[in-house]
Amino acid sequence: MDFLEILVDKAFDIVIGFLLGILIITLHRRADRFVHAQIENLHDYVTGEQHKLLDKIHEMTEKEQLLDRDVHNIIEEQHKLLSEIHQMHEEHMGNRDKDSDRIKDKG
Numbered sequence: 001m002d003f004l005e006i007l008v009d010k011a012f013d014i015v016i017g018f019l020l021g022i023l024i025i026t027l028h029r030r031a032d033r034f035v036h037a038q039i040e041n042l043h044d045y046v047t048g049e050q051h052k053l054l055d056k057i058h059e060m061t062e063k064e065q066l067l068d069r070d071v072h073n074i075i076e077e078q079h080k081l082l083s084e085i086h087q088m089h090e091e092h093m094g095n096r097d098k099d100s101d102r103i104k105d106k107g
Helices: 003-106
Strands: none
Touching: none
């Protein structure tokens, strides 16, 4: 091989190496874009699911507050009923004492 052939072979080697480098960079950037798109899709999915979960938690909290209010109202009604029963019992006991006093007075 003479000097010119060696130079041409080396030039081809350099050009082939350069083109392979460009191909590798292009494939790497394309893969990077694909990975980035997958990450964005995953982020959007997770964000959507997180939003749905927060909505469900908010809805459950509202239902719990309604239940708490209902239970509070029931407790207040029971308290009123117990107060009325207690008052009726006291009135009954007072009337009973008056009746027993009248019986004693007659006797």
